[in-house]
Amino acid sequence: MIRVEFDKQVGRLRTYVFLGIIVAFPALLNLIFRVASPADHAGADQSFVVLAPNSGLNMAIATLGHAGDVVLPLLGVILAGSAVAEEASWGTLSYLLVRPVTRRRLLASKLLVVAVLIIAATALVTLLAVVAGLIAFGWRPVETPSGTTLPTGIALARIAITTPYMAWIMSGVISVGFFISSLSNSPLNGAAAAFGLAVSSQILDSFSFIGDVRTFLPTHYWRAWEGLFANPVSWDDMIVGSILQLPYVIVFVALAFWSFRRKDILM
Amino acid sequence: MQYSMTVDDSAVRLVGLSKVFRGGVTAVTDLSFTVSRGQVFGLLGPNGSGKTTTLRMMLGLVHPTSGSAYIFGHRMISGHPVLRRVGALIERPAFVPYLSGQRNLELFWQAGGQPVREANLEPALEVAGLGDAIERKAGTYSKGMLQRLGLAQALLNQPDLLVLDEPTIGLDPQETHRVRQLVREVAEGGSTVILSSHILAEVEQVCSHAAVIDRGRLVAYGAISDLTRAGSSVYVEVDDVESAVAILSVLTGVAKVSREGPGLSVRLDGLEREALVSALVQHGIGVETITSRHRLEDVFLQLLTEKSQ
Numbered sequence: 001m002i003r004v005e006f007d008k009q010v011g012r013l014r015t016y017v018f019l020g021i022i023v024a025f026p027a028l029l030n031l032i033f034r035v036a037s038p039a040d041h042a043g044a045d046q047s048f049v050v051l052a053p054n055s056g057l058n059m060a061i062a063t064l065g066h067a068g069d070v071v072l073p074l075l076g077v078i079l080a081g082s083a084v085a086e087e088a089s090w091g092t093l094s095y096l097l098v099r100p101v102t103r104r105r106l107l108a109s110k111l112l113v114v115a116v117l118i119i120a121a122t123a124l125v126t127l128l129a130v131v132a133g134l135i136a137f138g139w140r141p142v143e144t145p146s147g148t149t150l151p152t153g154i155a156l157a158r159i160a161i162t163t164p165y166m167a168w169i170m171s172g173v174i175s176v177g178f179f180i181s182s183l184s185n186s187p188l189n190g191a192a193a194a195f196g197l198a199v200s201s202q203i204l205d206s207f208s209f210i211g212d213v214r215t216f217l218p219t220h221y222w223r224a225w226e227g228l229f230a231n232p233v234s235w236d237d238m239i240v241g242s243i244l245q246l247p248y249v250i251v252f253v254a255l256a257f258w259s260f261r262r263k264d265i266l267m
Numbered sequence: 268m269q270y271s272m273t274v275d276d277s278a279v280r281l282v283g284l285s286k287v288f289r290g291g292v293t294a295v296t297d298l299s300f301t302v303s304r305g306q307v308f309g310l311l312g313p314n315g316s317g318k319t320t321t322l323r324m325m326l327g328l329v330h331p332t333s334g335s336a337y338i339f340g341h342r343m344i345s346g347h348p349v350l351r352r353v354g355a356l357i358e359r360p361a362f363v364p365y366l367s368g369q370r371n372l373e374l375f376w377q378a379g380g381q382p383v384r385e386a387n388l389e390p391a392l393e394v395a396g397l398g399d400a401i402e403r404k405a406g407t408y409s410k411g412m413l414q415r416l417g418l419a420q421a422l423l424n425q426p427d428l429l430v431l432d433e434p435t436i437g438l439d440p441q442e443t444h445r446v447r448q449l450v451r452e453v454a455e456g457g458s459t460v461i462l463s464s465h466i467l468a469e470v471e472q473v474c475s476h477a478a479v480i481d482r483g484r485l486v487a488y489g490a491i492s493d494l495t496r497a498g499s500s501v502y503v504e505v506d507d508v509e510s511a512v513a514i515l516s517v518l519t520g521v522a523k524v525s526r527e528g529p530g531l532s533v534r535l536d537g538l539e540r541e542a543l544v545s546a547l548v549q550h551g552i553g554v555e556t557i558t559s560r561h562r563l564e565d566v567f568l569q570l571l572t573e574k575s576q
Contacts, residue, residue, distance in 0.1 A: 004378045012365055091361025095420070098326050098355045099379035102346035261345075264288070265328040 001105055005113040018075050022124050025071050026063045026132040033059060034136050047145055048226065052133075055140035057155045059133035060126075061229060064159070067125045068166045068222060073198050076118045076170050080177035081190025083110040084260070088185040088267040097265055107260050111178060111253065118174065122167040130159060148231040158228040165225045169241055172218035172248030173198045175256075182256040185267050215240075218248055275340035278304045278428050278459035279325060283334035286320055286483075294320040295483040297334070302461060302476070304427075307454045309470030309477035309491075310463040311567065317483035318463040319358050322432050325461075326355055338428060351379065354426030356434055360417025364406030368397055368416050371405050376423055387425045394449060395419035410437040418446065422453070429453055429460045435469065447473050467567050471495065479566055487566045498562040501540055504530035506553040514550050515543070530556065532568070 009015050033052050052062035084107065087093040096106055142155040150158075177194030184190055201219040204210065214220055221241020227234035279302040286295040295317040302308040312318050323329040325336045327345040336343040338353065362371040369392070376386040392401060395415045400408070408416065414437050421429060431450070435443040450473050454460050464470050470477050470491070477494060479487040487494060499522075505511045511531060515524045520538025524531055533543065544554050560568070 001378055001380065004374050007374060008363060008366070090363060091359060092363060094323075094328055094357050095355075095361060095375060096378055097328055097345060098350055098353065098357070099375070100346060100348045100350040101378060101380070105346070262330065264330060265323065 001101060001109040002112055005109045006116075009113065009117065018121065019124075021071065021075070022121060023128060025067060026060075026125070026129045029063050029066065030059060030132045030136040033062075048229075051143050051145065053137055054143045056134035056137040057130065057140075057142045057152060057159065059137045060129040060159060061142070061226075063129035063133065064126060064162055064166070065223065065226070067129065068162075068169075068225075069202075072118070072122055072125060072166065073170050073173060074195065075121055076114075076174050077177040077191045077194035077198070079117055080114050080174045081181050081192070081194055082187035083114050083178060083181050083190075085181040085184040085190055086187040088265075089187055091267055093267055094265050103261050103263075104257060107182065107257055111256075114174070114178065118170065119163070119167045123163045126159060126163045126166075130156070142229065144229050144231065146231060150229065150231075155229070158233070161228055162225045165238055165242070166222075168245060169222050169224070172245045172252075173201075175249045175252035176218075179252040179256040179259075182260040183263070216244065218245070220244075275337065276304060277301045277337070278306070278339060279308075279461065280337040280340075281321070281325070281334070282337070284321065284324055284331050284336060285333045286317075286324060286329060287332045293483060295324070295331075295480075298480065298483065298485055299334075300478045300485060300488050302459060304459050305454070305457060306476045307450060307460045307462065307474045309474035310461060310480065311467065311470045311477055311563075312463075312465060312480040314465050316465075316481050318465075318480065319432055320483075321480070322355075322357055322430055322461070322463060326350070326353070326357070326430065328357070351424065352427040353430065354421035354424055354428070355430040355432075356417045356421045357430070357432045360413045360420070362405035362408075362413070362416065365404055367403060368395065368401040368405050368408065368412075371416070372420055372423060375420055379424075386423050388423065391419040391422045394422055411439065411442055414438055415442070418449065425456075425458075427458050429458055431460065431462045433463055433465070435464075435466075467564065471563065477563070479563070487563065491563070494563040494566075495561040498560045498565040499536070500532060500534040500560045500565050501543065502527065502530055502532055502556070502558045502560060503543070503547075503554060504556040505547060506555065510550065511547060511552050514546065514552070518543070518546055527568075532560075534565075 037053055048058065048062045048065055052059045084093070087096060097103065139152060141152055142150040144150060173194050176197050177190040180193045181190035198219055201217040205214050205217050205220050221237055221244065224237035224241045227237055281298050281300055284295055284298040287293050298321060310318050310321065320329060324331050325338070325343065327343045327347060338349050341347055341349045362368070366374065372388065372391065373383050376383055395401065395418070397412055397416065400412065405416070418434065421431065435446050438446060450460050450462060462473060474491055476490050478485055508526065508531065512524055515521050515531070515533055518538065520536055521533060522536035523534040535543070540557060540559065544557060547554050
């Protein structure tokens with residue numbers, strides 16, 4: 001079942017489009033940063049974006065920031081949002097379920113494939129961000145916004161840790177997309193709902209006057225991995241952020257299984 | 268008191284099956300019938316009569332509001348292992364559009380947890396008769412090609428029970444003939460076939476038994492030979508329809524007269540056909556055609572006329 005679900009993603013135009021985006025994104029960002037330097041317009045701001053041209057790994061960190069905010073969540077919600085709903089839209093859902101396969105098993109296989117693809121996409125973006133950064137800006141230690149310097153070896157190790165964090169920190173939003181997908185007959189609904197949630201959550205998160213409620217927003221800790229490059233490493237936000245995904249994941253994945261079991265398959 | 272244990276040797280048994288969809292639409296009401304092993308069973312009904320919902324409940328795709336469906340004695344739930352013995356074409360064939368016909372069949376098969384080599388692939392591909400097009404993306408197939416590939420898919424596991432929902436829709440006469448031939452072959456191999464159709468002739472030609480449903484309720488059920496025994500109505504064409512209606516309406520032994528196309532449909536209640544003809548002739552009306560209708564036609568035409576009124 002899991003093999004079958006993977007096979008459906010291989011040799012599919014969409015998969016290659018996604019791959020193209022994952023390859024093109026770091027390349028384009030590096031090109032832009034080579035042509036125009038952000039430092040000229042930064043003023044006193046010392047974020048990773050401003051520091052990007054200082055070293056290849058700085059550039060990689062800046063690239064990951066943008067990939068994690070938009071590109072990866074977008075790919076993720078499309079994968080999750082279409083997982084079940086596209087089978088319904090093709091009419092193949094009925095035929096998957098007239099095989100001796102329980103609905104729980106089908107849904108679990110779909111979820112697993114979505115998870116693996118998201119982790120793979122995150123790892124690939126990270127790898128390409130590092131490669132592109134090193135080609136464009138060279139092998140030098142990382143300069144952090146706090147003014148300290150990280151040796152390249154340590155910086156690389158910490159960049160590697162961002163992959164599981166970035167993949168997991170999206171899981172709340174992804175779960176919402178997967179839940180909607182299990183109900184819907186249109187593959188766009190889940191993606192739209194989850195992406196809408198991510199965007200609204202990010203907008204709300206920008207209103208600091210709302211107060212501490214913001215910490216419960218699913219996207220609040222999306223950038224907490226930047227704490228890996230502080231000195232000393234600040235793990236607190238990453239740990240809290242990771243734990244706070246759990247209620248979203250548990251509730252919406254459980255809802256997906258619950259509603260899919262009861263669903264009348266008419267498509 | 269004596270208890271007896273009966274072995275359920277039915278292929279399909281529906282017991283008081285009902286479905287009310289969310290929103291209150293009633294699709295099927297208290298439907299019960301049994302399909303014995305080896306039968307070619309027709310599920311006949313006008314469009315929208317609840318045939319597809321019935322088949323979907325039978326296969327565990329739609330949850331009944333009440334009642335149960337049993338396949339080979341097993342109470343059906345979604346994904347039941349007994350589905351290994353079932354092949355199905357429901358409503359419309361459907362495939363992953365960006366994969367080839369062949370790849371679709373292989374993945375469909377593997378999704379059931381069995382290796383490709385155990386599939387009945389070659390004979391099934393022969394049924395599909397797609398030739399080299401089997402390597403093309405399913406999204407490019409014509410309706411007829413999809414229908415044939417859907418049939419092939421349903422035959423992959425050499426099913427003991429084959430469920431076909433309107434299998435000849437979208438096929439040309441030659442292909443229709445082939446499908447009917449195929450159903451006979453499958454049945455000759457000892458399998459049970461359930462075939463839904465809104466076409467009376469199709470069920471008459473292919474099936475050994477049938478159930479007629481309308482608005483989700485069972486209206487007739489039995490062996491085709493019983494159902495097609497001479498019925499109680501006749502179709503008459505006369506040279507003066509107006510007068511014929513007037514005469515027949517008051518004739519004793521006539522239950523109902525209604526116009527139908529160029530002629531009249533007359534439901535008899537005791538009157539013999541000969542008596543009907545002579546009554547008309549005595550009044551100077553020329554009878555051009557008279558045909559008896561059998562019971563299934565009676566039932567089915569009555570449904571269709573009621574529906575169109």
